[in-house]
Amino acid sequence: MFDKLDAMKQRFNELTEEIGKSEVIANQELWQKLVKEHAELQEIVEKYDAYLENEKQVGELHEMLHDPENADMAEMIEEELAELQKKQPKLEEELKLLLIPKDPNDDKNVMLEIRAGTGGEEASLFGMDLLRMYTRYAERSRYKTEILSSNYTELGGVKEVIISIAGKGAYSNLKYESGVHRVQRVPETESGGRIHTSAATVAVLPEAEDVDIQVNPADLRIDVYRASGNGGQCVNTTDSAVRITHIPTGLVVTCQDEKSQLKNKEKCMKVLKARLYDMKKSEQDKEYAERRKSQVGSGDRSERIRTYNFPQGRVTDHRIGLTLYKLESFLDGDMQEMIDALIFAEKEKSLLAVDE
Numbered sequence: 001m002f003d004k005l006d007a008m009k010q011r012f013n014e015l016t017e018e019i020g021k022s023e024v025i026a027n028q029e030l031w032q033k034l035v036k037e038h039a040e041l042q043e044i045v046e047k048y049d050a051y052l053e054n055e056k057q058v059g060e061l062h063e064m065l066h067d068p069e070n071a072d073m074a075e076m077i078e079e080e081l082a083e084l085q086k087k088q089p090k091l092e093e094e095l096k097l098l099l100i101p102k103d104p105n106d107d108k109n110v111m112l113e114i115r116a117g118t119g120g121e122e123a124s125l126f127g128m129d130l131l132r133m134y135t136r137y138a139e140r141s142r143y144k145t146e147i148l149s150s151n152y153t154e155l156g157g158v159k160e161v162i163i164s165i166a167g168k169g170a171y172s173n174l175k176y177e178s179g180v181h182r183v184q185r186v187p188e189t190e191s192g193g194r195i196h197t198s199a200a201t202v203a204v205l206p207e208a209e210d211v212d213i214q215v216n217p218a219d220l221r222i223d224v225y226r227a228s229g230n231g232g233q234c235v236n237t238t239d240s241a242v243r244i245t246h247i248p249t250g251l252v253v254t255c256q257d258e259k260s261q262l263k264n265k266e267k268c269m270k271v272l273k274a275r276l277y278d279m280k281k282s283e284q285d286k287e288y289a290e291r292r293k294s295q296v297g298s299g300d301r302s303e304r305i306r307t308y309n310f311p312q313g314r315v316t317d318h319r320i321g322l323t324l325y326k327l328e329s330f331l332d333g334d335m336q337e338m339i340d341a342l343i344f345a346e347k348e349k350s351l352l353a354v355d356e
Contacts, residue, residue, distance in 0.1 A: 011037075054091060111271060113162045126181075126198050131158055144166045180200075181201070181305065182307045183198050183310070207270070219248050221245040225243070246272060
């Protein structure tokens with residue numbers, strides 16, 4: 001860890017000199033790049049300097065304590081030494097946290113997809129519960145939401161829905177929601193009162209910006225058709241629904257929620273870019289197949305990340321073993337305690353990597 005910190009401090013000092021040179025200032029593109037790198041290193045270098053200064057003072061006080069000439073000040077020195085020694089582990093922990101690589105997508109908006117899994121109509125109704133939960137969480141967090149694509153059942157469930165959630169830190173808070181969510185409850189349609197287990201899958205993708213992904217219009221096949229509602233009932237009499245196929249990858253996105261063909265096309269492109277960006281990012285990590293499978297799964301009940309148990313009023317996240325007995329408020333968007341625990345667990349795991 002300290003080798004990394006020394007290298008960062010050296011680089012910071014080099015940058016401090018570089019950005020002051022007239023030839024660098026004259027090259028605005030280079031200057032801005034170096035200033036950005038300098039700013040990114042500044043917080044960690046300042047914290048490291050504070051750590052080194054604290055360590056230096058501890059060493060000096062140890063020397064003073066063992067010097068016979070300071071015998072009459074021993075008690076005062078010991079008190080000051082104890083205070084500085086207490087600060088050292090805290091400073092070290094803060095340094096480790098600063099060394100954890102930041103996810104470049106954390107401040108991005110989110111495309112959140114919900115699909116009914118195993119469990120038939122009950123799974124679709126649970127999908128609607130999840131949609132409400134995330135919408136209410138977004139309201140609590142002062143994020144903006146917009147439904148980009150939806151497919152509902154006749155009983156008011158969700159076959160598939162894609163929503164945009166926009167706001168600072170949306171992805172950093174919601175990225176751990178990806179996976180299979182399992183529900184255990186007595187369905188409204190069940191006359192025997194037996195508990196059923198159903199599932200829905202959630203995928204959370206960072207919204208792609210134009211600088212992240214560029215789509216060649218020649219790679220797209222755009223089809224328009226008449227939007228339809230439940231059971232094939234006609235919703236409008238114009239060809240407003242849009243289906244976009246990205247030919248190189250085979251990705252297909254459809255939108256029919258808006259009456260305007262143009263608006264449906266805009267929403268389709270937003271979803272397509274997010275999926276292409278996710279694919280590109282995953283391929284760069286050489287883990288696309290594994291990550292997509294771990295994120296969405298097959299919708300099978302056994303692949304769950306979280307269980308919502310209605311008879312016991314609890315919600316359990318199986319990745320961190322946390323159970324909260326506040327199911328009703330959780331489904332009303334009171335999710336931050338769980339989200340904070342997931343973020344903390346991820347940081348703990350990252351800290352182990354920093355120590356290596």
